[in-house]
Amino acid sequence: MAKVAVDVMLKPEILDPQGQAILRALPGLGFDQVTAVRQGKHFEVDIDAADAQAQVEKIAATLLANPVIEDFAVRFID
Amino acid sequence: MAKVAVDVMLKPEILDPQGQAILRALPGLGFDQVTAVRQGKHFEVDIDAADAQAQVEKIAATLLANPVIEDFAVRFID
Structure with missing residues (x-):
């Protein structure tokens, strides 16, 4: 049996509001190098x-x- | 600059209804080996x-x- 990981990311040209919210929260938590x-x-x-x-x-x-707005990568983990 | 990936998964003992919904949908799409x-x-x-x-x-x-219910893994990707 194989264990396979799939990472799905929005394409770089698609806005990512969740990621931006995290980025904006980090300096307030003391992480200012991201x-x-x-x-x-x-x-x-x-x-x-x-x-x-x-x-x-x-x-x-x-x-x-969703291949219209997302890219994915497949890799074996076991 | 480093690019670092973080994978966050529910702990194995925590029910994952999204994963189960995908698993149940797969045979109907012709994928019966998952x-x-x-x-x-x-x-x-x-x-x-x-x-x-x-x-x-x-x-x-x-x-x-959320360390109460989730595990995470950190790895460099660049």
């Missing part, structure tokens, strides 16, 4: 398939990400 | 600090994750 924050989604998928990477890429493109 | 899905959050933080890893771990514990 220059950018982007927020996305992280999925961990357990899959029993020989072609786990290809299957999970299809799942990401179909169900986990 | 045995588990967990959903979490992914952050990408740009930081100008010599101790980037330690700083981002503090940020994750303070602002990005």
Whole structure:
């Protein structure tokens, strides 16, 4: 069985208000060296398939990400 | 400048209804080899600090994750 991580992020040209809210909150908490924050989604998928990477890429493109506004990256973690 | 990723996941003993909804949807889309899905959050933080890893771990514990119900992992991506 493979454990595969999928990270889904808004494309760089799409505004990310959640990330900007975090960035603005940081100096008040004493963290003034952060220059950018982007927020996305992280999925961990357990899959029993020989072609786990290809299957999970299809799942990401179909169900986990919106390819119009989001990019995704797939990587094995186990 | 360092680019650091933070992955925040619900602790394994905490129910993850979003992940379960995805898992239940997959067979109907032709993906019947997936045995588990967990959903979490992914952050990408740009930081100008010599101790980037330690700083981002503090940020994750303070602002990005709720340590009562969530675990987080920090890794450099650039």
